[in-house]
Amino acid sequence: MTDHLPDDRDAVREALVAWYEADHRDFPWRRTDDAYRILVSEVMSQQTQLSRVEEAYADFLDTWPTVEALAAADRGDVVSFWSGHSLGYNNRAKYLHEAATQVVEAYDGAFPTDPDELQELMGVGPYTANAVASFAFDNGDAVVDTNVKRVLHRAFGVPDDDAAFAAAASDLMPAGESRVWNNAIMELGGVACGQSPRCDEAGCPWRRWCRAYETGDFTAPDVPEQPSFEGSRRQMRGKVVRALGNHDALALDALGPRIRVDYSPDGDGEGSRAWLRDLVGDLADDGLVAVEERDGETVASLRR
Known part of the structure; x- marks a missing residue:
């Protein structure tokens, strides 16, 4: 072949x-062989412009400089950071936090060095595992x-x-x-x-x-187009996480206007309470948000 x-x-x-x-190009993650720092950079770089990653990477490591520090953090704080820095899918923050916990609890703080074993970490697929093995341990494919x-x-x-x-x-x-x-x-x-x-x-x-x-034929392999972010469900999920990151908890009707200026409790279309309840429910299913009933109202908060 x-x-x-x-x-x-x-x-x-x-x-x-x-x-x-x-x-x-002199990226900060190219100046280290620390597996934790490389994992952070790889997860952040997924479908995110590197110029935006550099600033977020520095801020993240200032906040959680070691894998032990990240494992000890509240997951809600990590998810809120991710959303606040516009780093894409918030599940990545959740998985990164869980992977750090695995490294501390199952590996005594020392990352596996083999790509196959690195894939045992939460949210680490073949590409990321191979990148960490390569750049941290010179042991990748x-x-x-x-x-x-x-x-x-x-x-x-x-x-x-x-x-x-x-x-x-x-x-x-x-x-x-x-x-x-x-x-x-x-x-x-x-x-x-x-x-x-x-x-x-x-x-x-x-x-x-x-x-x-x-x-002179510079044809390139087909790359699937990313769906538009503006107005997408992914954007709305990020807005929910950011809003909840700024408050201990919010009832749906207090959260709604922070997500869409045209929020209206009535109806069942986009921008309605039913729509928001479904959106928050998705985040709850992903383990990012906690939902409870208080005094007849549905209240949401970031899961800690």
Whole structure:
């Protein structure tokens, strides 16, 4: 499945690593091999702009500098932080908090070093486990994300197929060098081979082998479009979490206007009490919100 790769793989590897080590973006999580800090950065970076992640990452670690500190935190505080920094799905905050608790209670504060064992942590899937194993312990497999797929497809004509991408990425990665290699190939996709390629401007190290550079055809693998965030249920869930993070508890009719300016208790459409009750119920099912009846009213609060 890797016949499309160049024969001189060593030259390909050496060119990319030399390019990366000569100059690359200086993110704070690239200056550490602390597994906790790397896990925080990986979870934050999921579908979130890196410019926004940098500020949130620093604030998060100021608040919870160690895995022990995060495990001891109130989950509601962690979820409220996540929502307040617009980091996307609030379940990620919940899972990160639970993963920290697992590391402290099951592993005595020391992260597993193997990708398979890292997947035992709550919310840690194959990609994140491999990234932590690579960047913290230099013990991972080849990372395959959207950037890597785009680079392999354009440079070497790897077909738009997950198995083909995984095989090609694994074949190319130098044995025992997952930390530098995975950083380098993702940097290539993020800096030189983005949706709008900057081959010459960024000094792409693979131009001599690249089919796209030779032919001018920079077609990239299809990437599913993210649904619009504005007005989405995901946005409304985030607003609920932020509002509850600023109050100990709120009755639905006090919470509603904080979520939508057109909130009306009557009816059963969007913006109604029934709609809000369903929204809060989803968050309760996810373990993010507590709901109780008080004096004939439904009252919601962040779960601590």
